[in-house]
Amino acid sequence: QVQLQESGPGLVKPSETLSLTCTVSGGSISGYFWSWVRQPPGKGLEWIAYTYYSGGTNYNRSLKSRVTLSLDTSNNQFSLRLSSVTAADTAVYFCARIISGGAAFDIWGQGTLVTVSS
Amino acid sequence: QSALTQPPSASGSPGQSVTISCTGTSSDVGTYNFVSWYQQHPGKAPKLMIYEVSKRPSGVPDRFSGSKSVNTASLTVSGLQADDEADYYCTSHAGTDNWVVFGGGTKLTVL
Numbered sequence: 001q002v003q004l005q006e007s008g009p010g011l012v013k014p015s016e017t018l019s020l021t022c023t024v025s026g027g028s029i030s031g032y033f034w035s036w037v038r039q040p041p042g043k044g045l046e047w048i049a050y051t052y053y054s055g056g057t058n059y060n061r062s063l064k065s066r067v068t069l070s071l072d073t074s075n076n077q078f079s080l081r082l083s084s085v086t087a088a089d090t091a092v093y094f095c096a097r098i099i100s101g102g103a104a105f106d107i108w109g110q111g112t113l114v115t116v117s118s
Numbered sequence: 119q120s121a122l123t124q125p126p127s128a129s130g131s132p133g134q135s136v137t138i139s140c141t142g143t144s145s146d147v148g149t150y151n152f153v154s155w156y157q158q159h160p161g162k163a164p165k166l167m168i169y170e171v172s173k174r175p176s177g178v179p180d181r182f183s184g185s186k187s188v189n190t191a192s193l194t195v196s197g198l199q200a201d202d203e204a205d206y207y208c209t210s211h212a213g214t215d216n217w218v219v220f221g222g223g224t225k226l227t228v229l
Contacts, residue, residue: 037164044207044220044221044222044223045156045164045207045209045220045223046220047209047217047218047219047220050217058214058217060216060217061215061216094163094164099166099169099175102152102154102169102170103150103152103154103209103210103211103217103218104152104154104166104169104170104209105154105156105164105166106166106169106175108163108164108165109163110162110163111163
């Protein structure tokens, strides 16, 4: 079955750029929308952005100016870059697949904690 | 402050039913039939329990059901079991400009 795995640094300095990659295994990245969701410690979930396998994207308007998504279809991966981070960006970052035809996340990665601190 | 409003907590005894509400506006829940619910155990990733208001993914027990009335969606868990104790989050499509919004989450306790 399809599995997702996030990877990237667990510690990022303030004002720098957070970079994470999600690797899709057990299936193809083609034909689906892929997304990032985050959860600050002890708080709720927040949608960050999504990308389509062919390259279209959509971003949470509150983060749009700082977020970039990219795809690497040859390696079945998609990536998140969040610039100018602050302590408020400390969170568990999840990658997720969007269900066909709907606005829901049917497969999730395990999540990776990114701490913003000097 | 979350875009969708959920009660912070809910509880029920084993075997009982509990309903969790998710209140939005005419810009999200009230317009779109793209409400979904997620179960999250501590330290784990969320799990999709309901999508498109009332559809269950394969493998989700029929003890979990969803509904919607005007601007409020609801998740009902019947025949409560100990493993149902978790945080539950609702989401709704909110248009192209802000694609999906989340509720603040409800902690369900099985007494």
